[in-house]
Amino acid sequence: MSNKLKRLADNFASHIQVPWRDDAAALQRVIFCVYDETDELRLRARIDEFELSSKEAGHEWHVFDLTDTFAEWLASQRYAESYFKKPELISTVLPKYQQHIIASFEKFLTDRQADENSVVALQGVGSLFGLTKVKGIVDNLAPMVKGRLVVFFPGSYENNNYRLLDAYDGWGYLAVPITADKDH
16 A cells, blocks of 8 residues: 555544544535545555454444446446437436436445444545536435445545546535545
């Protein structure tokens, strides 16, 4: 693990051990683990370190991977072949993709019996780039998570502003940012 990812994992471990408030609003229970997008594969290879930290703190751990959700959803569409021939038509059905993510996530939580003591991690967030806004997805998923929602976020965080893949202007968000750059 690179030094930056090691610091990110250590900062996450420190944060997740702090006792959780029962009265935190959904958006206050969101944690963004922000890392350089070039470290995506290294982070995925070492995600078990985050799981271990969560379990050592007495929390269950569940990972929901967004990486293949668009391909799976698009392939299941009645007019998928038309979208491949005319990709500009895809934008007209992207709200249905968002609903697919929400429904899949809800089923995932139910199947795993995620409760108020669970850490639910989202990986593959970079795969949303150009399709839908991470903020919109997090806003919809966060209220479903009774414990903590951890978003593995390839990009940057500066002055309360998140930028996915450092490619375009980001947004301000109430989540707890955890980075490799500062101790938590």
